[in-house]
Amino acid sequence: MNSVARVCSLVIASALARDAIAADGRELYPSFLVHPHAGAGPEFKFSEAYATSASPVVITVVGRKMKKSDSKHRTSLQRHWLSVHLPERMEIVMREQVLCDFKTGNDASRCDRYVFEGGGKTLDYYFYLNNWR
Secondary structure: OOHHHHHHHHHHHHHHHHHHHHHOOOOOEOOEEEOOOOOOOOOEEEOOEOOOOOOOEOEEEOOOOOOHHHHHHHHHHHHHHHHHHOOOOOEEEEEEEEEEOOOOOOOOEEEEEEEEEEOOEEEEEEEEOOOOO
16 A cells, blocks of 8 residues: 555544544434424424534524524423433433534534433533524
């Protein structure tokens, strides 16, 4: 293998390793839509994500930009997502706002981080915050 091919192989291997680390060994969670109050109010979309620091779940409003008033749904929407995806017998240990590795431009990305423990495991899940007003 010549040096160019070796460099290309290293770049590809590095990118694949980075993606595996970003995913933290998790499945890619699918996107889905939800109405928090049985259809009364906006429809929200959860992005496809690994729910890690580098790939947090992004919640948006379908059909329009988010408004300040939408923020009243933030925690209940996050808890709904967790209720769908969290393994059984996990207990919440902590919820905090952190800087996350998700890149969307020059601004630092903020996330809500939830930490759960149970069955000898510790799991954390990240939700992107910069789009909430």
